[in-house]
Structures are given as C-alpha cells and as structure tokens.
Amino acid sequence: MLLGRYIPGNSPVHQLDPRTKLLGCFYYIGIVFLANNWITYALLFVLTLGLLPLARVRLGFFLRGLRAIMFLILFTVLLQLFFTTGGHVWWQWGWLTVTSKGVLNAVYILCRLVLIIFASTLLTLTTQPLGLADAVESILKPLKKIHVPVTELALMLSIALRFVPTLMDQTTKTMNAQRARGVDFGSGGPIKQLKSIVPLFIPLFVSAFSMADDLATAMEARGFRGGDGRTRYRALAYHRGDVVAAILLVAVTVVLIVLRTH
Amino acid sequence: MDITFDHVSYTYQPGTPFAGAGLRDVSTTIRGGEYTAIIGHTGSGKSTLLQHLNALLKPTEGTVTIGDRVITPTTNNKHLRPLRQQVGMVFQFPESQLFESTVQRDIAFGPENFGMGKDEAAQLAADTAKLVGLPDDVLGRSPFDLSGGQMRRVAIAGVLAMQPSVLVLDEPTAGLDPAGRRDLMALFAQLHREQGLTIVLVTHQMDDVADFAEHVLVMDGGALVKEGTPREIFADAEWLQAHSLALPTTTRMAGELTERGFHFDRVPLTLAELADGLAPQLGGSLDE
Numbered sequence: 001m002l003l004g005r006y007i008p009g010n011s012p013v014h015q016l017d018p019r020t021k022l023l024g025c026f027y028y029i030g031i032v033f034l035a036n037n038w039i040t041y042a043l044l045f046v047l048t049l050g051l052l053p054l055a056r057v058r059l060g061f062f063l064r065g066l067r068a069i070m071f072l073i074l075f076t077v078l079l080q081l082f083f084t085t086g087g088h089v090w091w092q093w094g095w096l097t098v099t100s101k102g103v104l105n106a107v108y109i110l111c112r113l114v115l116i117i118f119a120s121t122l123l124t125l126t127t128q129p130l131g132l133a134d135a136v137e138s139i140l141k142p143l144k145k146i147h148v149p150v151t152e153l154a155l156m157l158s159i160a161l162r163f164v165p166t167l168m169d170q171t172t173k174t175m176n177a178q179r180a181r182g183v184d185f186g187s188g189g190p191i192k193q194l195k196s197i198v199p200l201f202i203p204l205f206v207s208a209f210s211m212a213d214d215l216a217t218a219m220e221a222r223g224f225r226g227g228d229g230r231t232r233y234r235a236l237a238y239h240r241g242d243v244v245a246a247i248l249l250v251a252v253t254v255v256l257i258v259l260r261t262h
Numbered sequence: 263m264d265i266t267f268d269h270v271s272y273t274y275q276p277g278t279p280f281a282g283a284g285l286r287d288v289s290t291t292i293r294g295g296e297y298t299a300i301i302g303h304t305g306s307g308k309s310t311l312l313q314h315l316n317a318l319l320k321p322t323e324g325t326v327t328i329g330d331r332v333i334t335p336t337t338n339n340k341h342l343r344p345l346r347q348q349v350g351m352v353f354q355f356p357e358s359q360l361f362e363s364t365v366q367r368d369i370a371f372g373p374e375n376f377g378m379g380k381d382e383a384a385q386l387a388a389d390t391a392k393l394v395g396l397p398d399d400v401l402g403r404s405p406f407d408l409s410g411g412q413m414r415r416v417a418i419a420g421v422l423a424m425q426p427s428v429l430v431l432d433e434p435t436a437g438l439d440p441a442g443r444r445d446l447m448a449l450f451a452q453l454h455r456e457q458g459l460t461i462v463l464v465t466h467q468m469d470d471v472a473d474f475a476e477h478v479l480v481m482d483g484g485a486l487v488k489e490g491t492p493r494e495i496f497a498d499a500e501w502l503q504a505h506s507l508a509l510p511t512t513t514r515m516a517g518e519l520t521e522r523g524f525h526f527d528r529v530p531l532t533l534a535e536l537a538d539g540l541a542p543q544l545g546g547s548l549d550e
Contacts, residue, residue, distance in 0.1 A: 006281075061278070170358070176318050177359040181420065182343060182375025198387035199371070202361035206406065 013055035018131035151227030270324035284310035302481030305545030316349035356417035472510035
C-alpha cells in the first residue's frame with residue numbers, strides 16, 4: 001500500500017513548501033473536474049505523469065503500490081458502465097445495460113479517479129507527515145478568529161502522526177509475542193478471529209495509555225503550557241519553486257477552461 | 263533439539279525502496295541443551311535471528327531446521343503451532359504482552375492455546391508462578407496492578423508454562439534493578455542445569471555472557487562474524503572493540519592487572535576464576 005507513505009528524497013517536488021503541495025493537491029483535484037473531453041484529460045495525464053520523474057519516483061513502483069486501490073476503481077467504473085441510462089443502447093441483459101453514454105461516463109470516472117489518486121499519492125510520497133501537519137496548521141490559522149482551537153488540533157495531529165510508526169511497531173511486536181504463545185491470527189471462523197484480537201488490542205490500548213501518560217508528563221516537565229505564546233522551530237517559507245508551481249497551476253486552469261469549451 | 267541455520271538470509275520488505283537486509287548468509291547450529299548467547303551492537307540482526315528460531319520470520323534465502331521441521335522461504339504458515347510450543351520466546355519488555363483479567367489466567371493462556379484443559383492449565387500456572395518467584399497472593403490479581411518487575415515475571419511464567427524445550431530470551435533483564443536481574447539470571451541458569459533446557463540469550467551484559475553462556479555468537483551488520491566459547495570470544499579485546507563490543511568486568515580487570523605485572527595462564531571469565539588466578543600470585547592459598 002503506497003497511499004499515505006513517505007519516501008525520503010531530495011527532488012524538486014520534495015523541496016516544495018508543504019503548504020504549496022497540500023493546497024496544490026486540493027486545487028488540482030478541483031480542476032480535474034473541469035476536464036470534459038479527450039484533449040483536457042490527455043493534458044492532465046501528461047502533467048501528472050510528468051511530475052513522477054520530477055519527484056524521482058519510478059512509474060512501475062508507483063503502479064504496483066496502487067494495486068490495492070484498483071479494486072475500488074474497477075468497482076466504481078463497472079457500476080457506471082452498467083447502470084447509466086441514456087444515449088445509444090449497445091447491449092442489454094435484464095436490468096444491465098451498456099449504453100454509449102455509460103461507456104463515456106465510465107471512462108471519464110476512471111480517468112478522474114486515477115488522476116486524483118496519483119496526485120494525492122504523490123503528495124504523501126514527497127511530503128513528510130510532520131510537514132503536512134505544519135501545513136494544516138498554517139492553512140487553518142484564520143479559523144482561530146472564530147475560536148477553532150487550531151494549535152491544539154495541529155498538536156494532536158503531529159503527535160498522532162509521530163506515534164503511527166511507534167504503534168505499528170508495538171502492534172507487530174505484540175502480535176509476534178502472542179503468536180509465540182500459540183495465538184493464530186487470521187485463521188478460523190469470524191468469531192474465532194475476533195477472539196484472537198483481544199490479546200492484541202488490550203496490550204495495545206494499555207501501552208497507548210501509558211505512552212500518553214509518559215508523554216504528557218515529559219511535555220509538562222519541559223515547560224509546555226498550551227499553544228499560546230510559542231515560537232516555532234520548523235518555520236515554513238515559500239521559495240521560487242512554489243511560485244513556479246502556482247503559476248503552472250493557474251496556467252493549467254486557464255488552458256483547461258479554454259479547451260473545455262472548445 | 264538442535265536448531266540449524268543453513269545459509270540463511272532475510273530481507274525486510276523485499277522489492278521496495280524500503281528494503282533492508284536483516285540477515286546475511288548466516289550458518290550455524292544451536293545445539294540442544296546448550297546455553298547460547300548472541301551478542302552484537304544494536305541493529306546487528308540479533309532480534310531478526312531470534313525470530314527465525316520459532317518461524318515467526320521465514321528466511322528469504324536458505325533453510326532453518328528446527329528439530330525435525332525444515333523451514334524454507336516457501337514454508338506454509340499453517341501447522342507451525344507445535345513448533346511455537348517447543349520454542350518458548352520471551353521478547354524484549356515481555357510485560358507488554360499481558361492482557362488477561364488475572365495473573366493466573368494470563369499464565370494459563372499459552373498452555374490452553376496448545377490444547378491443555380482449563381483446570382490443568384490453572385494448576386500449571388500456579389506452579390509456574392511459584393517457580394519464577396511470584397508470591398501466592400498475586401495469582402488472583404490483575405496483571406496491570408503489579409510492579410514492573412513482577413509483570414516481567416508473570417510474562418516469563420506465561421512462556422515457561424508452555425513447557426518449551428528451547429527458551430529464547432531477548433534481553434530479559436533490560437530495565438530491571440540489580441537484584442531482579444540476579445534472580446532472573448539465576449532462574450534461567452537453574453532451568454538450564456536442572457531441566458536441561460536449551461537457552462538462547464540475547465544480551466548486552468557481557469558479565470552474564472561470561473558467567474552463564476557455553477557458546478557465543480557474535481553478530482555484526484546482519485552477519486555472523488564469530489562464534490565460539492566465551493573464552494575464545496573474550497580472548498581478543500581489540501577485535502571486540504572493533505565490533506563495538508565490550509569485555510566482561512573480570513576480563514577487563516585481568517587485562518589491567520596483566521599490564522601491572524600479573525600473569526594469568528588463561529583469561530579469567532568469572533569472579534571466582536579471577537580470584538583463583540590472583541591468590542597464588544599474592545602469596546595466598548586457593549581455599550582461603
């Protein structure tokens with residue numbers, strides 16, 4: 001599973017400000033819906049695949065990592081294909097129909113999903129989770145005016161992200177320990193499988209509680225008194241690459257709008 | 263029951279950019295009934311090696327033979343349960359594996375998984391608790407109410423209750439106070455001596471290696487770089503230092519004394535050996 005993972009690197013895409021990448025990714029997903037004909041989709045595909053060498057990710061590796069999501073995409077595409085009505089009817093069997101409009105819709109949905117998944121996978125592949133947390137905090141800052149606890153949310157987000165690998169390690173360790181005591185994970189009927197989860201979950205929750213306790217104590221001991229009045233160590237700054245990315249996105253939008261009505 | 267490694271390599275997450283070598287071409291035999299210590303600095307592949315001992319990990323190359331079971335890269339994950347019972351595994355900080363409502367039920371969990379009846383398992387749990395030095399009154403209490411040292415004992419009892427013939431210990435005394443350390447190491451030595459249990463110990467405590475082990479494996483960078491008796495391993499201080507390892511306290515002391523004009527016929531490993539070597543040179547007699 002590739003979505004949500006980070007691969008360390010030093011490519012031009014890695015070096016972009018995380019805010020640029022996060023906002024850019026959302027914006028890109030927005031403009032994907034502008035595309036409505038072959039030329040516009042072709043343009044978007046060229047652009048997305050062009051980002052891969054720029055981020056120094058091999059296409060084969062990328063595609064293999066996305067295999068897990070392919071089922072979901074296929075399911076959606078098949079639904080579109082068989083249940084869209086209207087247009088020229090090519091094939092019919094009971095309530096399943098394949099129409100010209102259905103085929104077109106299915107292909108468009110396929111393109112959109114692939115583009116969106118490519119873009120968001122590229123985002124997480126090239127951006128450190130903590131960078132994303134910083135970006136979220138920075139982007140949400142205006143919401144402070146309406147009393148949304150942005151700093152607290154960002155703190156929870158960065159702590160959560162920091163502890164994902166730790167908890168994963170803990171899970172593997174506990175699983176192995178219980179396996180060594182004769183638990184068979186993933187075998188037997190549903191009830192037996194559910195039961196085998198108990199020796200895994202209780203130790204995990206207990207260790208999460210004690211980790212939280214230790215962390216809170218350690219934070220207080222180091223003078224943490226809440227988000228107000230803190231300075232930051234990881235300061236975000238826009239560079240030339242971010243301007244280039246922004247200009248590129250605006251240019252793509254303009255071209256898309258022109259080609260779409262063409 | 264012997265455990266034999268034949269050109270075993272293990273790669274983490276093969277075929278991805280995250281791939282990392284865990285073991286490189288390890289060949290060795292851990293003989294039944296022997297006390298084996300595995301040493302090496304952090305990240306040298308010790309824990310990866312351990313997880314091959316009861317097929318929690320399967321080699322990506324080579325074969326592991328555990329008793330009469332042969333584990334190859336293509337071995338099916340099913341039917342490994344009998345193996346898990348024969349090779350009892352005590353992981354680092356094993357207290358984090360406790361989950362039952364009472365200490366007795368937690369210790370009985372392993373034996374019950376291997377098909378023992380409830381009453382029999384409960385009786386076995388009580389006996390094992392006594393063996394590891396837990397007071398009688400903890401049996402009915404929740405494991406989460408106990409102190410860290412007691413939880414460690416409960417976890418170890420839970421593994422011993424499966425009555426394994428090989429006991430694998432991954433830093434069993436890490437984070438314990440000196441008395442707790444001594445008691446536990448003495449318990450393992452006693453089980454080894456009296457019940458003929460095969461023991462595989464991973465540790466950073468060279469004193470424990472010198473005091474208890476009969477056979478030592480030295481790991482570095484995922485490879486087995488040296489094996490032999492503790493005396494052979496600790497004979498070359500410079501080689502050990504080059505592999506970021508230290509000498510036992512006694513051997514270090516003997517080295518410093520040698521520099522000051524004392525002489526030892528063979529490298530002393532334990533305190534008693536050091537005293538025996540020193541006594542004649544200081545003009546005393548051996549039985550004083």
